[in-house]
Amino acid sequence: MEKGIELFNTVGCLYCHKIGDQGGIRGPELTKVQNRLTKEQIIIRIVNGAENMPAYGGALSKEEMDAIVSFLLEPDKK
Numbered sequence: 001m002e003k004g005i006e007l008f009n010t011v012g013c014l015y016c017h018k019i020g021d022q023g024g025i026r027g028p029e030l031t032k033v034q035n036r037l038t039k040e041q042i043i044i045r046i047v048n049g050a051e052n053m054p055a056y057g058g059a060l061s062k063e064e065m066d067a068i069v070s071f072l073l074e075p076d077k078k
Contacts, residue, residue, distance in 0.1 A: 004071025007064055016053070019077055027053060034073045042069050 008014055016027035023030075033042065046065060049055035060068070071077060 001071050001074055001077075003064075004067040004069075004074075005077075007060075007068050008071055011056070011060070011064075011068075013068070030072060031077065032075075034075060039069060039073060042072055 008019075013030075014023045016024045018025060018029045019031050037045070043065065045053070046060070046068065047055060047057035056065075
């Protein structure tokens, strides 16, 4: 989970997405994203992007993607 946290903070996710009391407000709040989206849906959003989100499919390795997704699925992330 530590690698996922590190990547979330360094690849730019934190600028737009809030988790707990940290992060931006441009994108959806992700503290409880695991209650709204499945693992597959999260991966699709990260790979393809969304309305205001760039696609990260070509920017992240499989290991980096797995780390970020595992972090986002963690119920006790802060």
